[in-house]
Structures are given as structure tokens and as C-alpha cells.
Amino acid sequence: MTKLLEEAIATVKKLPDAAQDRAAELLLTFAAARGELEKIDDETWAAIQEGLAQAERGEFVSDEAMAEFFRRHGA
Numbered sequence: 001m002t003k004l005l006e007e008a009i010a011t012v013k014k015l016p017d018a019a020q021d022r023a024a025e026l027l028l029t030f031a032a033a034r035g036e037l038e039k040i041d042d043e044t045w046a047a048i049q050e051g052l053a054q055a056e057r058g059e060f061v062s063d064e065a066m067a068e069f070f071r072r073h074g075a
Helices: 003-013 017-032 042-056 063-073
Strands: none
Touching: 003 017
8 A cells, every 4th residue: 555545544534434435435436447537528627627616606506496497307
């Protein structure tokens, strides 16, 4: 095991149980793919970054707008 992985695991051990489980799920998914990550094109990466920036600014769709979306699309 590398030093970096040991450090990461030590850090994750300090997280709440739910966060530890999520980290474990991510690591197992990564391992199952034999370390291969999905390639993301520049346009998709930019959209992800913008979405994260919006979330950090607290810019979310209203509950009313989401209810309307689900009403229209039958979900």
C-alpha cells in the first residue's frame, strides 16, 4: 500500500460512518473498474464545474419548480 493511500484511509477513518461508507463505495467502484476512470469531455467537465459553483453559491432550483418538473414528466 502506498503512503498516499495509507494517508487517505487514515483521513477517511475520522469521518462519520455514512461518509466512510460512501468513500468505501467509491473506492470499490474504482477498484472494480481496475483503476480506469470514465473519460469526460471538456464540455461535460465545464458543466460539472458550473453546477458545483452554483451549489456552493446556494443556487438551487425551487421545490415548486421541481414539483412542476415531476408533474410534467410523470416521475
